[in-house]
Amino acid sequence: MTVKVGDEIPTFTRETGFANWNRYAAVNDEFVPIHMDDAAGEAAGNGGAFGMGNLQWAYLHNMLRSWIGENGEILSIEVQFRSPNVKGQTVTAKGVVTAVDGDVISLDVWTEQQEGTKLAPGSAKVKMGK
């Protein structure tokens, strides 16, 4: 596969809510009230409980892993958490190639909700699996 600047990579999408967040809390011991309880999320200014930034992080990894293959490598990833993932959102992880330097591919990556608002923008460097 030839990779070039501007290529959009296959996306990773999940409908999000307590079913995802509670499972993630269960493996990461992340039972923080803002992620479990609407009242706590509302008190924090988000209108209700909201999902973990760490799960957005995982969705970006899932997207990259699927694209580079089982023998590929994620070298680095950087993300900022800009907007909360609230219940009922359809979250999609996306990526666009920004540079190709030998076998190192740089990308802009982000998660966005169903209306296109970016939740967690960032960047990554990967190597494709051989």
Place this chain on the structure above:
Amino acid sequence: MADSNISAAMKAAVGTETSRSTSYPISESDIRKWAIAVYWPEKPPAVFTDPEAAAKTVHGRLVAPEEFNPFAWASAKNELLLTGGLPSRMVNDPDSSERALGIEGPGLKFMLNGGMICEYGVRMGVGDVITGTNSVGEYSEREGRLGLMLFSRGVSTWVNQNGEMVKRTTSTLIRY
């Protein structure tokens, strides 16, 4: 408005190791459960659930997703390297990091997660024992829409039982 919220004591603390933890050996079940959760409701890739499928990859064994946390529920050993106690993620105290270092914090009212950067080394897999060391990263500040914004960083470095770097994560906390 203060000229700077970064005190001499805060600058002097950069590089201080604050805590060190050693994981229990990573199990197949740990990896399966993590993968099921982060891919739910669809099935995770077989490389995270099926040792035979995993053996055919370059890893030659069941490996964990890069973002897997072997310290989530319990650690085999925790060493607190501070006098002030660990900052708690359950308490909304913007000065908790400095308090844990035994120094005075900047006293800012609000804080938010400024994101993280992670560099990966070797993969984590079944049987690996991971040691993570947390240290104080650089402080910086800049004028923003909400006034003088303080950026403080925490650095977490994980190595495996062979001393190989697994990952280095730099997390940024924004206070204002």
